Amino acid sequence: MTEGICLIGAGRIGQIHAANFAALGSGILKYIVDPVTEAAAALAADTGAQATDLETALADQEVTGVVIASATNTHADLIEKAAHAGKAIFCEKPIDLDLQRTTDCLSTADSLGTPLLLGFNRRFDPNFAALKASLDAGAVGTVEMVHITSRDPSPPPVSYIKTSGGLFKDMMIHDLDMARWLLGEDPVEVSAMASCLTDPEIATAGDVDSALVTLRTASGKLCQISNSRRAVYGYDQRIEVHGSGGLAQVGNQHDSTLSINRGTGLQGDKIQHFFLERYAEAYKHEARHFQDILKGSATPLATGADGLKALILAEAALKSLQTGTTVQL
Amino acid sequence: MTEGICLIGAGRIGQIHAANFAALGSGILKYIVDPVTEAAAALAADTGAQATDLETALADQEVTGVVIASATNTHADLIEKAAHAGKAIFCEKPIDLDLQRTTDCLSTADSLGTPLLLGFNRRFDPNFAALKASLDAGAVGTVEMVHITSRDPSPPPVSYIKTSGGLFKDMMIHDLDMARWLLGEDPVEVSAMASCLTDPEIATAGDVDSALVTLRTASGKLCQISNSRRAVYGYDQRIEVHGSGGLAQVGNQHDSTLSINRGTGLQGDKIQHFFLERYAEAYKHEARHFQDILKGSATPLATGADGLKALILAEAALKSLQTGTTVQL
Amino acid sequence: MTEGICLIGAGRIGQIHAANFAALGSGILKYIVDPVTEAAAALAADTGAQATDLETALADQEVTGVVIASATNTHADLIEKAAHAGKAIFCEKPIDLDLQRTTDCLSTADSLGTPLLLGFNRRFDPNFAALKASLDAGAVGTVEMVHITSRDPSPPPVSYIKTSGGLFKDMMIHDLDMARWLLGEDPVEVSAMASCLTDPEIATAGDVDSALVTLRTASGKLCQISNSRRAVYGYDQRIEVHGSGGLAQVGNQHDSTLSINRGTGLQGDKIQHFFLERYAEAYKHEARHFQDILKGSATPLATGADGLKALILAEAALKSLQTGTTVQL
Amino acid sequence: MTEGICLIGAGRIGQIHAANFAALGSGILKYIVDPVTEAAAALAADTGAQATDLETALADQEVTGVVIASATNTHADLIEKAAHAGKAIFCEKPIDLDLQRTTDCLSTADSLGTPLLLGFNRRFDPNFAALKASLDAGAVGTVEMVHITSRDPSPPPVSYIKTSGGLFKDMMIHDLDMARWLLGEDPVEVSAMASCLTDPEIATAGDVDSALVTLRTASGKLCQISNSRRAVYGYDQRIEVHGSGGLAQVGNQHDSTLSINRGTGLQGDKIQHFFLERYAEAYKHEARHFQDILKGSATPLATGADGLKALILAEAALKSLQTGTTVQL
Structure with missing residues (x-):
């Protein structure tokens, strides 16, 4: 079975991840989700993915991984939803700015056995x-x-x-x-x-x-x-x-x-x-690493x-x- | 009208060009041609292109550019064929090892007004x-x-x-x-x-x-x-x-x-x-430059x-x- | 009137200062003082100076400057003696490890208008x-x-x-x-x-x-x-x-x-x-700077x-x- | 027996050699010779040497080495004179601009067994x-x-x-x-x-x-x-x-x-x-090397x-x- 990914967040960092996952080939990047539907559609068109809503993406059994690149205050909720849906997660840092919320969210993901890669690029x-x-x-x-x-x-x-x-x-x-x-x-x-x-x-x-x-x-x-x-x-x-x-x-x-x-x-x-130039290679390696996590051949480095x-x-x-x-x- | 490219030669340097043109998006890489049909098919599969034969590719009006990455002794003939077919050409160096053959080939391309980019990467x-x-x-x-x-x-x-x-x-x-x-x-x-x-x-x-x-x-x-x-x-x-x-x-x-x-x-x-590492960026820029030539926004730098x-x-x-x-x- | 210098201390750092002052020419290095008289004599022979005792050196009106390169616990006393004798002073750091003793010593030198260069090389x-x-x-x-x-x-x-x-x-x-x-x-x-x-x-x-x-x-x-x-x-x-x-x-x-x-x-x-190599030039500049202080053309940089x-x-x-x-x- | 040196030529490069030999200590630099007697006298005063004429210097048995830093067209003659006087020689390059004159001069020095260091600094x-x-x-x-x-x-x-x-x-x-x-x-x-x-x-x-x-x-x-x-x-x-x-x-x-x-x-x-800065250390090493040649502990590196x-x-x-x-x- 091939891995399929849903990317949440079509902003600046989301666009970088989308391009890097698309370049991995084999149509691994399946969905783009963003409340700004025009942004999702444009990024989907550029990368050969489909724009959709979160529920559809999480319900799709071909989606084995979720990449969270949306606003910081949505991270913890999205981690919990994706974890409940049985997906592996690659989330941009931070999980939350609040220590307690972070602890609770991680506790949920841990109890569900969710592989969680944090974006310490x-x-x-x-x-x-x-x-x-x-x-x-x-x-x-x-x-x-x-x-x-x-x-x-x-x-x-x-x-x-x-x-x-x-x-x-x-x-x-x-x-x-x-x-x-x-x-x-x-x-x-x-x-x-x-x-x-x-x-x-x-x-x-x-x-x-x-x-x-x-x-x-x-x-x-x-x-x-x-x-x-x-x-x-x-x-x-x-x-x-x-x-x-x-x-x-x-x-x-x-x-x-x-x-x-x-x-x-x-x-x-x-x-x-700035970071887009200096860490361009890092983001590519990060995408390959998440692919390896989906394949079961790696555990999260962060x-x-x-x-x-x-x-x-x-x-x-x-x-x-x-x-x-x-x-x- | 979008540009379409036929790449001739599925060997080491052909694979590099194929990946770089594929990464330009918009399905610009249309055909892969190689006498070793398995090699053409494999590279086509990797890059979302189609394997075909030279005649089909040259006859396709959607193909506006030909990338020649085959054996050296085929370059001059392929340049002439592609020039006669009205295509812009990006050819790996050399055109030929023989001065006279090189001169004749260039004379043909010139008389047909063919844009010819030589691969001085x-x-x-x-x-x-x-x-x-x-x-x-x-x-x-x-x-x-x-x-x-x-x-x-x-x-x-x-x-x-x-x-x-x-x-x-x-x-x-x-x-x-x-x-x-x-x-x-x-x-x-x-x-x-x-x-x-x-x-x-x-x-x-x-x-x-x-x-x-x-x-x-x-x-x-x-x-x-x-x-x-x-x-x-x-x-x-x-x-x-x-x-x-x-x-x-x-x-x-x-x-x-x-x-x-x-x-x-x-x-x-x-x-x-070696050159694959040192000139990886150069090959990407070269592909973009050929795309610009096809669009009419650049003339060959070499x-x-x-x-x-x-x-x-x-x-x-x-x-x-x-x-x-x-x-x- | 030419400047004359008395160097106190014929150990490692004293030897460096002696060589650098000797290299300034004009016989500027007049005396070497050290309780180990053999050390004083040897260094004097190497640099064209004379070995003598502190009292003789301080009493000599041709001596306008004193370089203190002896053990740390002698610095403050020697500064005070040289200051009372009306000499300009170049003293290796520290003046003393005790704050109060340092303050007192500097107070004495200040009240006597003594130019005091500290060896922050x-x-x-x-x-x-x-x-x-x-x-x-x-x-x-x-x-x-x-x-x-x-x-x-x-x-x-x-x-x-x-x-x-x-x-x-x-x-x-x-x-x-x-x-x-x-x-x-x-x-x-x-x-x-x-x-x-x-x-x-x-x-x-x-x-x-x-x-x-x-x-x-x-x-x-x-x-x-x-x-x-x-x-x-x-x-x-x-x-x-x-x-x-x-x-x-x-x-x-x-x-x-x-x-x-x-x-x-x-x-x-x-x-x-180590410092002898890295700061070899610094010590030479320091010697020239002290010579300039003696000439009245510079005030202590430290x-x-x-x-x-x-x-x-x-x-x-x-x-x-x-x-x-x-x-x- | 200590070595004594006569330096011929009180110009720019002569001054560098004089300072370097003087810094070797032990009064090794004995004489300065220059047809411009004021230049010889000034350089002698700076370095603790004596100004004299060539004949006096060559006749002095305490002089075991001659440093030739005069005009190029005097080099070959001076080498021959110093060789006949039994001195070791350190001569600035070139020996002569003429091949035959160079060959003849070297032949003379060789036949006399003269140690000859050429100034390839x-x-x-x-x-x-x-x-x-x-x-x-x-x-x-x-x-x-x-x-x-x-x-x-x-x-x-x-x-x-x-x-x-x-x-x-x-x-x-x-x-x-x-x-x-x-x-x-x-x-x-x-x-x-x-x-x-x-x-x-x-x-x-x-x-x-x-x-x-x-x-x-x-x-x-x-x-x-x-x-x-x-x-x-x-x-x-x-x-x-x-x-x-x-x-x-x-x-x-x-x-x-x-x-x-x-x-x-x-x-x-x-x-x-320029060379005075870049090769300052080289000239010092060259002087020490010539001293070693005089002592018999080295043969000319050039x-x-x-x-x-x-x-x-x-x-x-x-x-x-x-x-x-x-x-x-």
């Missing part, structure tokens, strides 16, 4: 995947310190910031997941310091745009995360891992390998602008539990910032 | 395209010297070498095209020196595997090309252009940006293995005349090697 | 000096975030650690000075997290070997410092500064520009092993007050580590 | 020395192809060009020496192509400013040399060596490791401006015979350019 980036593989192979000995630099090219609209959960839950959550993944242990101490440096309106909205977080695991491994909502030179996504045997680093990807050398020095090309733990760390960072103390977990 | 590589654009924008002033390094990871089978036309016509021809493209002038002097260093059987087959060629244009611009059939570290594809105002360089692409720093020094990831001129340079290099003199054109 | 490193100059020139706009990586190749003997003041006062104090210098503002919040990962004996001695410190200034600028007593790949000394207009980075220096590309990837040369402020930050970091809170200054 | 550059050591250690297997890029920042005055011997004998001779050193074999074929691109007056003076030379050894190893009298981005000194087992590269040295990343891309610091062979190659390149043929040696 960076785990699928070829560069970070090569880093993880080299760590697992012992390339730098025992991992001891992790440094994560993650900076967006420019802040989102303040309207978005107000509903996104703020820098820690919306942006740093990716880095908190990478920290857990690379440290190989869960942090037990969290300390945060932050400022609003790019736009005073972000402060008015109750958020920060520049943040430094420090983590420590029970065995003493340390991690630093540096976030900013603005990097005029592009999407700055770098990680370095210090181990007992050396240092492993992943750098940025540039638009090209062209460099120009003039009297003023050496000029290299720009780094890739689970609902991973999402929950990252959310707990994000809340701890926020609490540390508010209290000026190191939060113990 | 490197012109479509994003790195080299960025280089060309920066030169055209005057980033390094007047171009004066071009250095081209082009080394394959390992030699092809000697059986292939015997029929390929040899290093100059088969391998360096790409570099000779890049030289012309980047110099912006045709060379009028050619000098070559070469050796057989990797495998004595290549010498027995009458070929060399390591070659240095120097070119000079009428205005005095200079170019060096360095070729080898072996580079154990991967497919080495670099160009540097010296101008009155500075130096522009294009480097290799690496498998990832991961580097490891241990007591023995800094270890970066491998460079991409023409049959470009192929002819590169072949003339390759023959001059061979003559210089044989005579120990600088060949004047 | 990194300010004289050509790379960091180029960074500072580019920041001052506005190359990245307003400075917002500073990241400092500073890792020694291997831990000192535990016996040294016990008397050195510990990681914060002995090692990170250099980074705390760089932070103040590059931020252009004094931090008002300090948070620290640390572990002992390289050698349990360091923990037994009451110290840590791996530490992360976060700083925040009154205007909200942020800084991260990452320290480790061990980096098997060499002396890791990097800084990056994020500003409103971009990112400025200073990388490590390598033993050579040689790289080797084999089937396993690209291998670059090692980074310089002062006693800078030393005091760095010490205050180091103590705050230690307090943050012990209390698990962000320390306000 | 690049062999002492730490980067190229690391390259040579790695080749000798088999890092890239059997050496097969060498690429040498050597470009000056700007042309010398045309008056200099007229007397210098021209680009091949004056500038490329360094690269021809590097080619021999790295290939490990003498070239037997030489081919040249060249242009005058930077200043028509250079052509009027009968010289070229841009040249490409190709070499081939008896065993088939190949080498390319690229020269230009102008590189607005600095002194471009790079070498790459391809072997059966990989590629070894030496890159340029930059003024600092500072890089700036803005919206326009990554900006690295300039490469070092000999008069090396100078002669490079001159023969330079003449062959010139002949190839004039005749349009590959010159056989």
Whole structure:
């Protein structure tokens, strides 16, 4: 039996997933669901899928997987519906901004035995995947310190910031997941310091745009995360891992390998602008990975539990910032 | 009216073109033609196209373009047939290994007004395209010297070498095209020196595997090309252009940006293995460019005349090697 | 009148300063003073200076400057003696490990109008000096975030650690000075997290070997410092500064520009092993700077007050580590 | 017995050697000789040496070595005089621009058993020395192809060009020496192509400013040399060596490791401006090497015979350019 997928959400990230699943061939992408029916129809036409409604898609026995790329506040409900319908799920992060709602939703999915892949796309980036593989192979000995630099090219609209959960839950959550993944242990101490440096309106909205977080695991491994909502030179996504045997680093990807050398020095090309460029390959690998999950040949590389733990760390960072103390977990 | 394409040749390079044209959407890839009918059928199944024979494809008025990816010795005949059928043509290089046959074939295509795109894929590589654009924008002033390094990871089978036309016509021809493209002038002097260093059987087959060629244009611009059939570290594809105002360089692409720093020094990831990896993007751009030609919104970036001129340079290099003199054109 | 210098301390760092002052020519290095008279005599012979005792040197009116490179616990006394003798002073850091003793000593020197250069050698490193100059020139706009990586190749003997003041006062104090210098503002919040990962004996001695410190200034600028007593790949000394207009980075220096590309990837040369190699140029610039101070053409680039402020930050970091809170200054 | 050195020539390169020998300590630099007595006196004062005349210096039995840094047309005579006086010799290249005069001079020195170090300074550059050591250690297997890029920042005055011997004998001779050193074999074929691109007056003076030379050894190893009298981005000194087992590269040295990343891309610091900066370390190593020769603990790394062979190659390149043929040696 072939796998069939229903994609929910025909917006920007939905379009990326649709194209990647369509490119897997064999008509794996069967349905597009979106309350904006024109958007669903247009995306379906582009990718050889059919636009339909959620109920039809979930009732179709040929649909074995559901991809949730709709608005954040619909994720938990859709996970529960798809889980009850017996589908495997690939859901964009976060499951929910509320810890309790997240816990309840995961509990439902777990009790139904639902395979649930959470969209921590960076785990699928070829560069970070090569880093993880080299760590697992012992390339730098025992991992001891992790440094994560993650900076967006420019802040989102303040309207978005107000509903996104703020820098820690919306942006740093990716880095908190990478920290857990690379440290190989869960942090037990969290300390945060932050400022609003790019736009005073972000402060008015109750958020920060520049943040430094420090983590420590029970065995003493340390991690630093540096976030900013603005990097005029592009999407700055770098990680370095210090181990007992050396240092492993992943750098940025540039638009090209062209460099120009003039009297003023050496000029290299720009780094890739934002996540659509930098993580284009990651999204493709993520789609193939979900296909493997549907086939039964893989288990989710990033689970609902991973999402929950990252959310707990994000809340701890926020609490540390508010209290000026190191939060113990 | 939509464009329809017939692809001739279901081998390795044909499969790449088929996938890229299929990914353009709208069912642009209509037919696959190959004397090995199983190969045609399999590739058609993978890409949503139909396997058919040449006559049927050329007779179909919905087919406006033909992609020739079959064996070299079929290129000239197929170009003539497709030209007579009124199709636009995208043909893998070379048109023919024989100068006269090439000239005759191009004369036919020209007289019929056939748009003919020759598969000099490197012109479509994003790195080299960025280089060309920066030169055209005057980033390094007047171009004066071009250095081209082009080394394959390992030699092809000697059986292939015997029929390929040899290093100059088969391998360096790409570099000779890049030289012309980047110099912006045709060379009028050619000098070559070469050796057989990797495998004595290549010498027995009458070929060399390591070659240095120097070119000079009428205005005095200079170019060096360095070729080898072996580079154990991967497919080495670099160009540097010296101008009155500075130096522009294009480097290799690496498998990832991961580097490891241990007591023995800094270890970066491998460079991409061969042309399928390095020029994957180039082939995609090439397909889009042919689609634009079919739509009438572009003219061929690499023409049959470009192929002819590169072949003339390759023959001059061979003559210089044989005579120990600088060949004047 | 020519300047004459008396160097106190003929140990490792004293030998470096002696060679650099001797190389300034004109016999500027007049005396070497060390309680181990054989060491003083040997160094004097190597550098064309005379070995003598402190009283003789301070009494000599041709001696206008004193370089203090003796044991840490002698610094404050020697500063006071030299200041009373009317000499300009170049003293290795720290002035003292005790805040009160430091304050008192500086008060004496200040009241006597003594020019006092403190040996924060990194300010004289050509790379960091180029960074500072580019920041001052506005190359990245307003400075917002500073990241400092500073890792020694291997831990000192535990016996040294016990008397050195510990990681914060002995090692990170250099980074705390760089932070103040590059931020252009004094931090008002300090948070620290640390572990002992390289050698349990360091923990037994009451110290840590791996530490992360976060700083925040009154205007909200942020800084991260990452320290480790061990980096098997060499002396890791990097800084990056994020500003409103971009990112400025200073990388490590390598033993050579040689790289080797084999089937396993690209291998670059090692980074310089430790401070004697990395900061060799810095020490030379520092000597010239002290000569300029003696001539009256420069004022100290790093002062006693800078030393005091760095010490205050180091103590705050230690307090943050012990209390698990962000320390306000 | 200690070694004593007499330096002949107090010009730019003489001043560099004087400073480097003085820094070796122990008063090794005894005499400065220059027909411009004020120049000799000034340099002697700076370096603790004595100004004297040639006869006095050669007659002094404490002088065991002579450093010849005077005008080119005095080299051969001075070598012969110093050889007859029984001194070891370190002479700047070339011995003479004339092949016969060079041969005669070397014959005299040889018959007297004179140790003669020729100033091919690049062999002492730490980067190229690391390259040579790695080749000798088999890092890239059997050496097969060498690429040498050597470009000056700007042309010398045309008056200099007229007397210098021209680009091949004056500038490329360094690269021809590097080619021999790295290939490990003498070239037997030489081919040249060249242009005058930077200043028509250079052509009027009968010289070229841009040249490409190709070499081939008896065993088939190949080498390319690229020269230009102008590189607005600095002194471009790079070498790459391809072997059966990989590629070894030496890159340029930059003024600092500072890089700036803005919206326009990554900006690295300039490469070092010219030979005084790039080869500062090489000149120091060269001085130490000559001291070792005087002590009898080393034999010349670059000999008069090396100078002669490079001159023969330079003449062959010139002949190839004039005749349009590959010159056989």
